[in-house]
Amino acid sequence: IIQLQHGAHRLGRRNDADMARWRAYGLGQFIHWGLYSIPAGEWNGKMYNGAAEWIRTWKEVSPQAYDSLIYRFNPTKFNPDSWAAVAKQMGVKYVTITTKHHDGFCLWPSKFTDFTVANSPYKKDIIGPLVKAYDKQGIDVILYFSVMDWHNPDWRYDIKTRDDSIAFNRFKQFTRNQLLELLTQYPSAKGLWFDGTWDKSWVKQAAFADSLETEMRKLHPGLIIGSRFRADEYGKRHFDSNGNLMGDYEQGWERKIPEKITDVHGNDWDCVMTIPENQWGYAKTWQGHIKTADELLEMLAKCVSLDGNFVLNFGPKPDGTLRAEELSLAKAIGDWMTVNKEAIYNGEYAGFIKQDWGYFIKSTASNKIYMLVFNIPVSGVLRVATPSHMAIRKAYGLDNAASNYTSEEIGSSTYFIHPNQQITPKKPFVIVLETGEEAKGQTGGYEKAKT
Numbered sequence: 001i002i003q004l005q006h007g008a009h010r011l012g013r014r015n016d017a018d019m020a021r022w023r024a025y026g027l028g029q030f031i032h033w034g035l036y037s038i039p040a041g042e043w044n045g046k047m048y049n050g051a052a053e054w055i056r057t058w059k060e061v062s063p064q065a066y067d068s069l070i071y072r073f074n075p076t077k078f079n080p081d082s083w084a085a086v087a088k089q090m091g092v093k094y095v096t097i098t099t100k101h102h103d104g105f106c107l108w109p110s111k112f113t114d115f116t117v118a119n120s121p122y123k124k125d126i127i128g129p130l131v132k133a134y135d136k137q138g139i140d141v142i143l144y145f146s147v148m149d150w151h152n153p154d155w156r157y158d159i160k161t162r163d164d165s166i167a168f169n170r171f172k173q174f175t176r177n178q179l180l181e182l183l184t185q186y187p188s189a190k191g192l193w194f195d196g197t198w199d200k201s202w203v204k205q206a207a208f209a210d211s212l213e214t215e216m217r218k219l220h221p222g223l224i225i226g227s228r229f230r231a232d233e234y235g236k237r238h239f240d241s242n243g244n245l246m247g248d249y250e251q252g253w254e255r256k257i258p259e260k261i262t263d264v265h266g267n268d269w270d271c272v273m274t275i276p277e278n279q280w281g282y283a284k285t286w287q288g289h290i291k292t293a294d295e296l297l298e299m300l301a302k303c304v305s306l307d308g309n310f311v312l313n314f315g316p317k318p319d320g321t322l323r324a325e326e327l328s329l330a331k332a333i334g335d336w337m338t339v340n341k342e343a344i345y346n347g348e349y350a351g352f353i354k355q356d357w358g359y360f361i362k363s364t365a366s367n368k369i370y371m372l373v374f375n376i377p378v379s380g381v382l383r384v385a386t387p388s389h390m391a392i393r394k395a396y397g398l399d400n401a402a403s404n405y406t407s408e409e410i411g412s413s414t415y416f417i418h419p420n421q422q423i424t425p426k427k428p429f430v431i432v433l434e435t436g437e438e439a440k441g442q443t444g445g446y447e448k449a450k451t
């Protein structure tokens with residue numbers, strides 16, 4: 001064990017009500033919006049191959065020309081209630097919204113810089129109305145904040161000279177001021193989602209970041225902060241030098257999903273996912289594969305089955321509207337969630353052996369086991385191996401109880417679930433298992449082989 005001042009301050013999961021609420025979300029929405037939505041991956045008629053929100057770093061783009069986009073930010077069609085309504089229909093329980101991305105442009109009228117909406121043609125606060133609109137829909141809000149700030153002249157990638165450290169100390173105060181400002185202006189936010197914390201300059205600030213995290217938690221009891229905010233005094237991030245998770249949940253699953261339960265080490269975690277291969281901000285043309293609703297539903301099921309939340313990203317257009325592809329995916333996901341949401345909300349790892357046909361989710365609310373079926377075997381029957389001594393009492397379809405199933409015990413703690421009619425679904429579907437203790441002595445008389 002290494003003595004640490006600035007490593008993990010808690011072992012294992014948080015067990016308070018605020019974190020239990022976060023753990024139960026299942027499905028979230030990410031929103032990346034800002035100046036980068038205006039060029040949308042195109043500059044002087046040329047397409048930028050990287051992520052649209054990183055276009056300022058492209059050699060073709062002068063930072064000054066990019067920063068002048070502030071004078072073009074005027075989302076006349078921005079209507080936060082319409083975004084919140086789309087999210088509500090989609091069935092998300094929380095939204096993570098960019099307050100300031102790496103480019104330093106603030107979507108709220110921060111007092112600590114001029115580079116905000118207040119000095120754009122739009123003039124008005126964006127974050128406040130968004131928080132209000134989502135709160136009204138009963139959708140919790142998490143504020144995304146990038147520590148790395150390309151616009152701020154005091155930002156440094158590393159600290160090499162005395163001047164660097166004088167400038168970066170100013171930057172640290174600026175960062176603290178903005179974070180306390182956000183928590184004060186938007187007190188209904190449930191957490192902060194940090195990004196832009198990998199450069200050496202910030203990684204060297206273990207003590208400062210640790211005390212800032214403590215200060216924010218005191219200012220906002222119950223605040224939820226992930227593992228990406230700070231490093232320990234040896235520069236270790238996400239997991240400290242003793243391998244313990246820092247922050248309240250693991251924030252390493254960006255555009256990737258854990259394969260098995262041992263990959264998540266008993267921690268809470270979220271997976272943040274783009275619809276195209278790698279675009280967070282609005283990009284005029286999406287290159288490569290665009291995920292379908294069924295693919296996204298399977299990612300959602302897989303995340304919840306492994307104790308995580310699935311957060312799907314939307315990149316609104318510069319005029320404040322959402323693009324058609326995102327609206328239609330939100331609708332398709334929402335239509336599925338309308339029928340199957342009880343298998344997602346309050347979902348956790350069920351402890352069953354993974355089967356090829358899909359995912360098991362246990363509900364902390366109903367104590368039922370849900371089978372989320374994505375792949376029907378050619379045999380037409382669905383195998384279930386229960387944790388030992390657990391018997392299946394009943395199996396029925398969540399979409400309509402009429403679509404019932406018969407469970408056949410084929411071995412100790414092993415069952416076949418037989419659909420009572422040919423399953424020909426066009427969509428993923430859910431079977432509910434009601435289970436119980438195996439009757440004492442009921443071993444099913446299955447002789448184990450001697451080998």
Ligand SMILES: Cc1ccc([C@@H]2N[C@@H](C)[C@@H](O)[C@H]2O)cc1
Pocket residue numbers: 032051053054195196254272280
């Ligand atoms: C290498 C890299 C750095 C930052 C990112 C940012 N994190 C995502 C959540 C987006 O904000 C993306 O711009 C992505 C890739």
